[in-house]
Amino acid sequence: MRLGPLTVGTPVMLSPMAGVTNWPFRVLCEEYGPDGLYVAEMITARALVARNPKALRLCRFAPSEHPRSLQLYGVNPAIVEQAARIVVDESMADHVDLNFGCPVPKVTRRGGGSALPWKTDLLEEIIHRVVRVCEPAGIPVTAKFRVGIDHDHETFLESGRIAQGEGCAAVTLHARTTAEYYGGHSDWTRIGELVEHLDIPVFGNGDIWGADDAVAMVNETGCAGVAIGRGCQGRPWIFADIRNAFEGSDARVRPTLGEVGAVVMRHARLLVEFFDGDERMAVHDLRKHIAWYLKGFPVGGSVRAAFMGCESLAEVQAIIDGLDQRAQLPERIVDKPRGRVRFAKKVHLPYGWLESRRTTHAEREQLFGDDPMDAEY
Structure with a gap:
């Protein structure tokens, strides 16, 4: 896939996830699917x-990362433009993605994320x-959004x-509405509709838990590539599986518990580097990943508690x-959903937003x- 001057060898994208896709986790994913x-x-x-x-810490990339992809979120066009100018002037990234898909209430109630596309002038x-700002620097811009606020x-x-009209090189569609949050199964037919509607590449997103899901989405919708969110939590090797599947290979990574443990330790060491040598902070950040790495393996509650x-x-x-270093993930749960399934919930919007x-x-x-909260984390 071509995105402006960039070539993406395998059309698969790691979707940004708050608190998850910092550079240590991205490096693990990239090592399995380097292109x-x-x-x-x-x-x-x-x-x-x-x-x-x-x-600024979240804007850091590992030396191995190329292209360097950064996602910006904002509601005020002037502020988002200033942020983009910083990215360009300080050579922070090679690709900028714009977030118009986040369904989290603290974002949508301020008109951001998946609430923003309702206001076409802001979009x-x-x-x-x-x-x-980005085009003269050879930095392609993409955008991610949902089906809508609700149906x-x-x-x-x-x-x-x-x-497309404003110059995006590609778009990503998460095939759910804001109201659907992460519940049920995403409606891939909407991805197909968008593919038919546009000339630029479309990445499909939603409910890809394994390589076969990725192939099925491409076959069913005609999308140019896939974006992986929750499907890679605790299993960065999904990118190797998808790369193999797109190349027509049946080869899949099926690590033993001992091999998963080695990945966990590599992840932990990278997090120490990310946190500038703070081992305690790194291990605390690792905790949420531990639950995903171990899901489905025969590991008791006491062991999980010990990790915490x-x-x-x-x-x-x-x-x-x-x-048990030789333990295998049971076949019945390979490539099945992991993590919490968050069902439909009330959408929080600014007063009178839909008028x-x-x-x-x-x-x-x-x-x-x-709003000082907009400048804090």
């Missing part, structure tokens, strides 16, 4: 402009400004048309050494006010 696109977790534009230390202006307020076809109490790499290694497709002067004043 994909691995996007950093969402960076709040105002926080980057304010030089928030955590935002157009943000994409236009960012492309205008009475769908926006994905219009969002795709706007993204670890404060050092040595303690993590000691527990791993005590596991008009364009922002009023009053709405802009409310949305663009100096």
Whole structure:
């Protein structure tokens, strides 16, 4: 796949996930599928402009990462443009993705994420400004969005048309509405509709838990590539499986528990580097990944609890050494969903958001006010 001057050898993307896709995890994924696109977790534009230390940490990439992909989130077009200018001027990334798909209430209630495409003027202006900054530097811009706020307020076809018209190199569609959150099964037919509607590449996203799912999505929808979110949690080797499947190979990575333990320790060591040598912080960050790595293996609750109490790499290694190194993941749960399935929930939007497709002067004043939370993590 071509994205402006970039070539993506295998059309597979690691979707940004807050608290998950920092560079240590991206490096693990990239090692299994070295020619994909691995996007950093969402960076709040105002926080980057304010030089928030955590935002700057999240903008860091490992030397092995290429292309370097960074996702920006914001509601104020001027602030998002400033953030894009920083990315360009400081050579922070080779590819910029724009987030219009996050369904989290603290984002949507301020008009951001998956709420924003309802306001077509904001969507157009943000994409236009960012492309205008990035294009001269040879940095392709892509956008990710959902089907709509709910099925009475769908926006994905219009969002795709706007993204294409304003110069995006590709788009990603998570085939759920905001109201559906992560519940049920995503509706892949909507991805097919978007593919028919656009000339630029479309990445399909939603419910890809294994390589066969990726192939099925491409075959059913005609999408140019796939984006993997929750499907890679605790199993970065899914990118090797998808690469093999796209090349027509049946080869799959099926690690033993001992091999998974080795991945966990590599992940932990990379996290220590990410946190500038702070081993305790690294091990604490690893905890959420442990649950995903171990899911389905014959590991008791007491062992899982022991992992949650670890404060050092040595303690993590000691527990791993005590596991059954030859244990296999039962075939019945290979490539099955893992992690919590979050079902439909109430959508939180700014007051009167659905009354008009364009922002009023009053709405802009409310949305663009100096909110200190927008510059923090």
